[in-house]
Amino acid sequence: MKIALPDGSRKEIAEKCARIEDILKQLGINPVEVIVAKNGRIVSEEETAGLEDELKIVRFVHGG
Numbered sequence: 879m880k881i882a883l884p885d886g887s888r889k890e891i892a893e894k895c896a897r898i899e900d901i902l903k904q905l906g907i908n909p910v911e912v913i914v915a916k917n918g919r920i921v922s923e924e925e926t927a928g929l930e931d932e933l934k935i936v937r938f939v940h941g942g
Contacts (some may be wrong), residue, residue, distance in 0.1 A: 879927050881905070884912060892929070892931035899923035901933070912937050 881889045885907070891901065898921060903911045909923045915934040916927055927933055 879929055880932045881931075881936040883907075884935050893927075895926050897923065898925050898927060898933070901927065902935070905935075907935060926927045 879893060879901075882900070884907070885887060889905070890914050891904075893901070896904075898914050898916070899909055902914070902923065903913065908917060913936045914921055914923070915936070916925060916931055918932075
């Protein structure tokens with residue numbers, strides 16, 4: 879799968895099927911701090927992704 883990381887870099891992972899949460903942990907990214915789009919659609923951490931999927935991980939900033 880192809881992954882666009884929050885810092886603008888790109889990475890490829892050869893996982894047949896994995897939960898988004900597990901992919902984020904593998905990349906050292908806290909799931910609470912990001913939003914993930916799979917093939918252009920925002921998904922939850924419970925969703926799975928496979929070899930043909932493209933993920934875009936966006937870090938969001940919040941404040942008061």
